[in-house]
Amino acid sequence: MKMQISNDLRKIKKKILNGERLTRDEGITLFNCNEFAWLGSLADEVRKRMSDDLVYYNVNCHVNLTNICTARCKFCAFGRDEKSDGAYAMTIEQVINLINDALKDPNMSGLHIVSGLHPTWKFEDYLEIIKTIHEKFPELYIKGFTGVEITHFAKISGRSVENILTELIDAGLQAIAGGGAEILSDRVRNLLCPKKATAEEWLNVARTAHNLGLKTNASMLYGHIETIEERVDHLIKLRELQDETGGFQTFIPFPFLPKNTELGKNFKQTSMWDDLRTIAVSRLMLDNIKNIKAYWVMLTVPVAQVALNFGANDIDGTIHKETILHDAGASSPTNLAEDEIIKIIHEIGRVPAACDCNYNILRIIE
Amino acid sequence: MRIEKNDAINFLADGDLLELGETADKIRQKKFGNVTTFIIDRNINYTNICQNECKFCAFFRKKNHADAYLLSYEEILEKVRETVEAGGTQVMIQGGLHPDLPLSYYEKMLQLIKKNFDITIHSFTATEIQHFARLEGISILETLKRLQSAGLDSLPGGGAEILVDEVRKKISPKKIMSDDWLNVMKLAHSIGMKTTATMVIGFGETFEQRAEHMEKIRNLQDETGGFRAFITWTYQPKNTALGGKKINSFDYMKTLAVTRIFLDNIEHIQGSWVTQGERIGQLTLGFGADDLGSIMLEENVVKAAGTSFEMSTQKMINLIKDVGKIPAQRNTKYEILKTYK
Numbered sequence: 001m002k003m004q005i006s007n008d009l010r011k012i013k014k015k016i017l018n019g020e021r022l023t024r025d026e027g028i029t030l031f032n033c034n035e036f037a038w039l040g041s042l043a044d045e046v047r048k049r050m051s052d053d054l055v056y057y058n059v060n061c062h063v064n065l066t067n068i069c070t071a072r073c074k075f076c077a078f079g080r081d082e083k084s085d086g087a088y089a090m091t092i093e094q095v096i097n098l099i100n101d102a103l104k105d106p107n108m109s110g111l112h113i114v115s116g117l118h119p120t121w122k123f124e125d126y127l128e129i130i131k132t133i134h135e136k137f138p139e140l141y142i143k144g145f146t147g148v149e150i151t152h153f154a155k156i157s158g159r160s161v162e163n164i165l166t167e168l169i170d171a172g173l174q175a176i177a178g179g180g181a182e183i184l185s186d187r188v189r190n191l192l193c194p195k196k197a198t199a200e201e202w203l204n205v206a207r208t209a210h211n212l213g214l215k216t217n218a219s220m221l222y223g224h225i226e227t228i229e230e231r232v233d234h235l236i237k238l239r240e241l242q243d244e245t246g247g248f249q250t251f252i253p254f255p256f257l258p259k260n261t262e263l264g265k266n267f268k269q270t271s272m273w274d275d276l277r278t279i280a281v282s283r284l285m286l287d288n289i290k291n292i293k294a295y296w297v298m299l300t301v302p303v304a305q306v307a308l309n310f311g312a313n314d315i316d317g318t319i320h321k322e323t324i325l326h327d328a329g330a331s332s333p334t335n336l337a338e339d340e341i342i343k344i345i346h347e348i349g350r351v352p353a354a355c356d357c358n359y360n361i362l363r364i365i366e
Numbered sequence: 367m368r369i370e371k372n373d374a375i376n377f378l379a380d381g382d383l384l385e386l387g388e389t390a391d392k393i394r395q396k397k398f399g400n401v402t403t404f405i406i407d408r409n410i411n412y413t414n415i416c417q418n419e420c421k422f423c424a425f426f427r428k429k430n431h432a433d434a435y436l437l438s439y440e441e442i443l444e445k446v447r448e449t450v451e452a453g454g455t456q457v458m459i460q461g462g463l464h465p466d467l468p469l470s471y472y473e474k475m476l477q478l479i480k481k482n483f484d485i486t487i488h489s490f491t492a493t494e495i496q497h498f499a500r501l502e503g504i505s506i507l508e509t510l511k512r513l514q515s516a517g518l519d520s521l522p523g524g525g526a527e528i529l530v531d532e533v534r535k536k537i538s539p540k541k542i543m544s545d546d547w548l549n550v551m552k553l554a555h556s557i558g559m560k561t562t563a564t565m566v567i568g569f570g571e572t573f574e575q576r577a578e579h580m581e582k583i584r585n586l587q588d589e590t591g592g593f594r595a596f597i598t599w600t601y602q603p604k605n606t607a608l609g610g611k612k613i614n615s616f617d618y619m620k621t622l623a624v625t626r627i628f629l630d631n632i633e634h635i636q637g638s639w640v641t642q643g644e645r646i647g648q649l650t651l652g653f654g655a656d657d658l659g660s661i662m663l664e665e666n667v668v669k670a671a672g673t674s675f676e677m678s679t680q681k682m683i684n685l686i687k688d689v690g691k692i693p694a695q696r697n698t699k700y701e702i703l704k705t706y707k
Contacts, residue, residue, distance in 0.1 A: 034690035036652030037387030044384055271688040272645035273652070302615040303645055309383050309616070347614050348383075 009033060016042055019049075022285055027232035030281045036273070043280035043311030050290055051313045054353040054364070055345045056250075058317030059338050061102035062112045064324060065090050065129065069116030071148070073193035075182070075224055077260035077328035079116050089118060092132055099137060102320040107338060110141035110357055112317075114177050114324075117149065117196065123157040123164065127171055134172025141174050143357035147205035147216070148180030151197035161208045169214055175357040176209050178217025178252050183226045184234045191225060192263065203241055210247025215358055218248045218289070222278055223256040223270035224263055231278070235285040242288045249359055250291035250314050253278045255298050259329025272303055276310045283311025291359065297322050300332050305344045315341060371581045374628045378573035383620050390626035390635075390654030397633070398656040401705070402686045403696040406679060407456035407488070407660045408449040412437045412475070416462025418493070420538035421608035422527075422569065422601055426462050436464065439478055450483050453679070455697045458522055458660075459489035469502040469509060473516040480517035486698040487518050491525035492550035496542050507553045514559055520698055521554050523562035523597065528571045529579045537569050537608055548586055555592025560699075563593045563632070567621055568601035568613035576621065580628050587631045594700060595634035595657065598622050599641045615646045619653050626654030634700060639685075648685050657696070658682065 012026050022030075033039055066089040069079035080087040090098075102108050111133070118125075126145075134142060145153075145168070153164045182189065184199040197205070206216045218238050222231055242248050255275050258264025283292045293314040294307035304315055318341065322334045338354075342365050345352040352365045369377075377386055413436040416426035427434040437445075446457055457479070476487060490498075490513070499509040510518075527534060529544040542550075551561050563583045567576060587593050600618050603610045626635045637655030639647025640662060647658060661682050679695075683706050686693035693706045 034652075035391075036649075036689070037384045037391050041382075041384035041388060268684075271685065272648050273689045276649070300645070302643075306615055306619070306646075306649065344614070348616050 009035065009038070013038075013042060016046060016284060019287075021287055024229075024232055024236060027235060027281060027285050028228055030284060031228045031231060031277065033277070034273075036277070039277060039280045040310040043283040044309055046283055046287075047292070047311045047313050053350050054313065054361075055308060055350045056291060056314040056353050056355045056359060056361075057338075057341050057345075058110060058112075058357070059105060059107040059354055060110050060112055060317040061099060061108060061320035062114075062322055063090075063095060063098060065095065065113065065115035065126075066118050066121075067116050067323075067327075068118050070119050071117050071193060071196040073182075073196065074263040075192055075221065075256055075261050077257070077264075078324040082119060089121075092129060095129060095133065096136060098320075099133065099140070103137075105318070105338070107354070107363075108140075108318075108320075109354070109362060110143065112177060112319075112357075113142065113144035114146055114179055115149065117152045123153040123159070126153065127167055130168060130171040130173055138172075141356045141358070142172055143175040143177055143217075144168075144173055146177050146180035147202035148197045150176070150205045150209075151201045161205055162212065165205075165209055165212055165214060169212065173214070175249070176205070176214060176216035178219040178250065179254075181219045181234070181238075182221045183230050184237050185226070185230045188226050188230060199237070203237065206247065207241060207245060210241075210245035215247050215249050217250050217252060217293075219252040219254055220278075220282075221254045221256055223274065224267055232285070235282060239286055239288060242286070246288070248289050250293050251282055251286050251289050252293040252295050252316075253282055254295060257298060257325055257328040257330055261328055264328075272306075275299055275303060276307055279307045279312050280310045296336065297325050297330055297332050301336070301340075301344065305348060308345070308348055308350065315345070317341075368630055369628055371577045374577040374580060374624055375573050377624045377627070378576060378621060381620060381624070383616060383623070386620060386623040386627065387653040390623035391652055393626055394635070394654050394656050400690070400692050401656075401694050401702070402651055402689075402691040403634075403657045403694045403700065403702065404682050404686070405456055405660050405696055405698070406449075406452065406454040407458055407662075408445060408452075408454055409660075409662065410437070410442055410445050410457055410459045411461055412442060412459055413461040413464050415464050417465050418463050418538065418540045420541055422537050422566075422603075422606050424602070424604065424606045429465060439475060442475060443478060443482060446479050446483050446485060450485055453695075454485070455703070456486040456488050456660075459487065460491060460494065460522070460524065463494065463497045466501070469498050469504075469512060472498065473512060476513065476517035486520070488520045488522055488698050489518060491522060492547045493525035493542050495521070495550050495554075496546055506550055507557070510550075510554055510557060510559060514557060518559070520559055520594075521551070521561040523551075523564040523593070523595075526564045526579070526583075527566045528569060528575055529565075529582045530571070530575045533569060533571045533575055544582065548582060551592065552586060552590060555586075555590035560592050560594050562595045562597060562636075564597045564599060565625070566599045566601055567618070568603075568610075569608070570610065577628075580625060584629055584631060587629075591631075593632050595636050596625055596629050596632045597636040597638060597659065598625055599638050602641060615642065615649075618642060618646065619649065622650055622655060623653045644681075644685060648689060651686070651689050651691060657700075658686070 255270040291314045294304040294312035296304035354363045637650025683693045695704045
């Protein structure tokens with residue numbers, strides 16, 4: 001049995017070094033592989049091939065317009081009902097104040113806007129916010145909304161996804177965030193998040209955006225009820241769409257943080273081993289997505305640093321003030337100074353590259 | 367083939383983390399297959415009064431300080447009893463360098479423990495041994511022999527820090543120097559008393575100094591064979607006079623892998639979850655470590671410097687199982703007591 005596994009791994013290694021695509025079965029084998037440094041070096045090899053020694057990061061500000069949400073996914077510690085304690089919905093003035101506060105850092109260059117599905121806000125309300133921000137801060141890039149939010153906007157407004165996206169692009173939106181993909185399996189979604197976009201709807205937003213020239217990110221929430229097969233199928237769905245459109249910029253594996261969530265009672269947090277393995281296997285399976293992100297908020301900073309050696313080449317950003325995952329007990333800080341990000345990257349002999357939401361390089365710090 | 371000190375320096379400075387990890391893991395795999403061991407034991411810090419005042423230590427107090435303490439025999443025995451009841455097989459008794467306790471105080475402590483409990487006493491660092499000898503006005507060998515006949519089974523390897531006097535003078539000028547530490551170990555080995563060895567990184571020492579430390583340990587091991595295990599810790603800067611920043615996990619992991627490759631004559635390499643946290647601790651199992659040390663019922667020294675990780679047996683078992691390995695409880699001699707399939 002052991003011999004068999006080694007033979008499989010040898011074959012996989014050969015394929016990777018030849019630049020050949022891995023199959024579903026090979027992905028499953030890798031997720032079951034405990035040859036740790038072996039797996040990491042292979043992923044690191046591919047990372048070098050795909051994106052040299054640069055590590056991308058943003059000097060950015062997260063804006064979460066509201067935590068009031070009709071979806072109420074079982075893995076979420078952020079969403080609230082409208083009348084619950086701690087429920088909030090920002091006014092446009094509050095949004096502008098937050099951005100102005102973040103702009104005290106002269107390098108701050110863009111926004112990441114994701115929010116709950118508010119029960120009474122109309123699409124026009126969201127559109128107005130983007131318009132106002134873009135008019136007031138034309139120099140800031142705006143990455144906003146997930147496939148789930150876009151699907152929600154289409155539903156509440158009765159318009160097509162294409163129409164929604166076109167309006168948002170005109171208002172100043174430059175990229176779509178990667179969240180909301182969770183596990184692209186209807187079995188998992190029916191159990192955990194039945195009230196939001198289905199797998200097909202999420203993929204459809206990405207496809208439509210890409211066709212309009214709007215780049216998007218992709219993510220995967222793992223470490224809960226999903227099987228290894230479902231993780232691999234998720235990666236393959238993204239890879240197939242990417243073959244079609246080429247519009248995914250980065251892939252972000254999110255480990256499920258169980259604290260304060262309904263689902264969390266039955267789960268412990270993923271091990272670092274699983275986190276790094278997932279980064280590495282994602283790098284190896286997603287041969288057509290250029291960037292793999294080690295999201296330090298969930299991984300913690302030391303693990304994210306190690307992840308940069310397991311296939312990742314993107315470490316997200318300074319964030320200004322993270323709230324969604326800190327509601328779920330994230331033990332990392334709520335922001336990271338740019339100096340700190342630069343130091344983490346320099347310590348492992350790589351080159352920090354500040355970029356915008358479309359991976360255009362703003363500054364390289366040698 | 368044995369690698370040289372220069373190779374070790376190059377690996378530490380320019381080696382690829384994952385290549386080193388893979389090499390180290392292969393060595394481990396050959397020796398231990400899929401089994402990862404741990405021990406259930408307790409640290410008993412009998413006193414925090416210490417005349418050494420090392421700059422990297424957050425634990426020590428001067429004798430007249432409000433927080434200074436010295437445990438009574440009753441308190442120590444109570445802690446040993448709790449350890450035995452929790453399934454523990456070892457106690458690690460360590461303390462500050464108390465300025466005026468006679469050797470008979472320690473002898474009686476050991477005798478009382480052995481009289482009342484069936485437990486291994488893995489206690490006192492080289493620094494303490496030398497201090498006891500000085501206060502008593504007898505030789506180190508004599509001190510070790512007396513402690514051994516009172517019940518001391520083995521010595522932990524703490525207090526080695528970096529075995530380069532240039533570094534020691536900077537961080538702990540009152541503590542014993544490199545040759546003294548090595549001498550205590552050598553004498554202990556000569557009377558059949560096994561020990562472990564440690565290295566603490568992150569004091570601002572150079573890679574060359576780390577390699578020198580490893581070489582000194584390897585040379586002594588060639589001579590005596592008395593080291594059972596090697597453990598790399600990272601300096602914990604919080605609450606200490608020396609201050610500074612904690613070294614990054616990358617450096618720690620790399621160093622750990624190099625110790626496995628370089629120390630070809632030391633059987634066990636222990637990963638540290640105490641100084642590194644559970645998550646990095648787990649990762650060491652892919653970079654050459656075959657043992658995760660103690661579940662640590664109590665660890666005042668590390669706790670005082672801001673790292674307060676505690677781990678139950680079940681948590682330890684899960685952590686090892688998560689990486690596809692078989693957890694096994696061991697004793698001080700690294701004999702396997704119980705395997706958790």
